[in-house]
Amino acid sequence: MRQASTTLTIATSGRGLTEITRDVAAWLTEGGIQEGLLTLLCRHTSASLLIQENAAREVRTDLMAWLERLAPEGDGYLHDDEGPDDMPAHLRATLTGVTLQIPVLDGQMRLGTWQGIYLAEHRRRPHRREVAMHWIGE
Template sequence: MRQVCTILTFDTPGRGFTDITRAIAGWAAESGIGEGLLTLLCRHTSASLLIQENAAREVRQDLAEWLDRLAPEDTRYAHDDEGPDDMPAHLRATLTGVNLSIPLIGGRMALGTWQGIYLAEHRRIPHRRQVAVHLIGQ
């Protein structure tokens, strides 16, 4: 049994979904591990990780609009230290989650045909985000 880990950094353009599938797949392939479990952790409280549809762009647009309805920007929140999008970003990250576990089979992530890994930026402005990546297997 072997394990490898690192922290990958991604720049986001602001609110939206950044496809990080290729970067994660490339890192996993370089590890030389063929069978195992890949774990990802977004190291932030106003961004999150999702496995979601990677073909139809409308899915991500609909998801963003749904999150806007669930956690709108307005003055109802006590926590607004970094602006009106601060607390809604924390709520959206709570709803979508900050970690993922993905089996590695035959040296590849066992994602479905239409699945991709997305770093969801819940703040309006661009950020540099970190994702801790751990792979255990053989």
């Protein structure tokens, strides 16, 4: 049994989805990883991770609009230490989650044909986000 870990840093341009599938796949390839389980953890409370369609851009646009409707700014939140987008960002991260687990077989993540891994930035301004990656297997 082997293990490997690293941290991926992503510069976001503000609210939206940033695909990180290629970055994660490159790390697996560089490490010679063949089979096992990959765990990803977004190390923030106002950003999140998700697996979503990577073909039609409209899916990602609609998803972000839906999250904004579920957790709108200016809704009377008590927590607004970093501005009006602070608490809505926490709520959106709660809805989408901060961890993913993905099986790896034959050196590749077993994602579906149209699936990609995304970092969701829920704040308006750009940030540098970290995703901790850990693999265990053979």
